[in-house]
Amino acid sequence: MAGGAEGKPKPLEFTPTWIVASICSVIIVISLLFERLLHRLGKRLMRSRKKPLYEALLRVKEELMVLGFISLLLTVFQGAMGRLCVRRSVMRHLLPCKPPPLDGAAQNAHFGDAVFTGLLGGARRLLAGGAISGDYCVNKGKVPVLSAEAIHQLHIFIFVLAVTHFILSAITVLLGVAQTRNWRHWESKIQTNNDSAPEKFKHIQEFTFIKDHFKGHRKRWRIFGWMRSFFKQFYGSVTEEDYRTMRLGFIMKHCTPNFNFYNYMIRALEVDFKKVVGVSWYLWAMLMIFLLLNVQGWYVYIWISTAPFLMLLVVGSKMEHIITELAYEVAQKHTAIQGDLVVAPSDDFFWFHRPKLVLLLIHVVLFQNAFEIAFFFWLLVSYGFRSCIMGNPAYSIARIVISIVSQLLCGYMTLPLYAIVSHMGSSFKKAIFDDNVTEGLVNWAERARRRTIISSKTTVNVSDPPVDEENDAAIQMTNTHAISSDEKGTRLT
Helix, strand or coil: CHHHHHHCCCCHHHCCHHHHHHHHHHHHHHHHHHHHHHHHHHHHHHHCCCHHHHHHHHHHHHHHHHHHHHHHHHHHCHHHHHCCEECHHHHHCCCCCCCCCCCHHHHHHHCCCCCCHHHHHHHHHHCCCHHHHHHHHHCCCCEECCCHHHHHHHHHHHHHHHHHHHHHHHHHHHHHHHHCHHHHHHHHHHHCCCCCCCCCEEEHHHCHHHHHHCCCCCCCHHHHHHHHHHHHCCCCCCCHHHHHHHHHHHHHHHCCCCCCHHHHHHHHHHHHHHHHCCCCHHHHHHHHHHHHCCCCCCCHHHHHHHHHHHHHHHHHHHHHHHHHHHHHHHHCCCCEEECCCCCCCCHHHCHHHCCHHHHHHHHHHHHHHHHHHHHHHHHHHHCCCCCCCCCCHHHHHHHHHHHHHHHHHHHHHHHHHHHHHCCCCCCECHHHCCHHHHHHHHHHHHHHHHHHHHHHHCCCCCCCCCCCHHHHHHHHHHHHHHHHHHHCCCCEC
């Protein structure tokens, strides 16, 4: 009996102080090292003038804070949820697995195939206090609504999902930027091109861009155009002629001829990364729906892994079809033009006239892939490959393969297409201005707002505060350019 009492877990008041201090020191040191790592990374991004990436890092810190708060809530309310008792009949509906037999051997067999058996065993020992809450409900003839072990596993899964989403989003954006390396050379070639040669007249049908994307004037070509767009996203999705034509169309609508379109495109992609890397409220809502529908026999996770793959193919086909539509509009003129071919960007090419909808769909696809991959490895580590919650082994392998293929497809094909086609709308993004101009515009707007507030509160005439003449001149030049853009019918988004 004495040996059994010695083997029981000891509370904090009977634990040696050197053990408590040592473990707390290790946890604090690891946390501080991680915090300093993020701090140094942020300073490096600011020195290299990567403000959008720095803001993405701040977004990651916000997500970590949310995860920490979720962890705190799960820990604080663990005892309360363990004492929340319900009838046994309530727990027999919408189960991910069949209820196990009442003998302990079968319950242990549920974890027998787990990868880290020792880790799970330690977790069960740490959460042995949850048995007290279980006994509390058993004495009432009921069962706890959520056991301590279930809370612990849910805690781990939410953390793994958030980390997986961040890592996969970063990898996808890096793959997309790597795929656009050739575009930098195309931009340099255009910038250094000698424009002194006389411009020749050419018929519309003689341009390579029209030949590649328009094969005739038959009405049924629109159907073949969708089919061609679907297959073209897998090979040579953006050619040099496509880049030149879309670049010129954007510049003729919004900018000056010597504008560096590639740098603007990369800056806009970095800003979009800040949005994609976060876990928005609608993604948390999707997570709750996925967990609700994980019922035995429904095979919902097969559709969850297939849906982002199909959605990605549709988005890629749409991006390619927009390029085809640009060529189709110009080809209908049947005229000869002097110089280069100019297309007309418009929001009408996009779904519901909203180019931002494409980024939202990509965000949802990345989160669904992250959910599928995180869920698979979480189940593999926690319960094992042949556990009932994992489902059919063939389905599990198919799900993880589809998710990985979707992730690679998004990085290598869909994201580069989005990087350039998303600028074929009627408006331009604020990334068109570099950091210095953007900061100047923000400061100018802030000073104007303060002057308006002061003038509205003052009943007597007050002279304006002194303004730096050099900065004011630069702001006025930028403002003049913005006004001229508005006169052309553009707007800043």
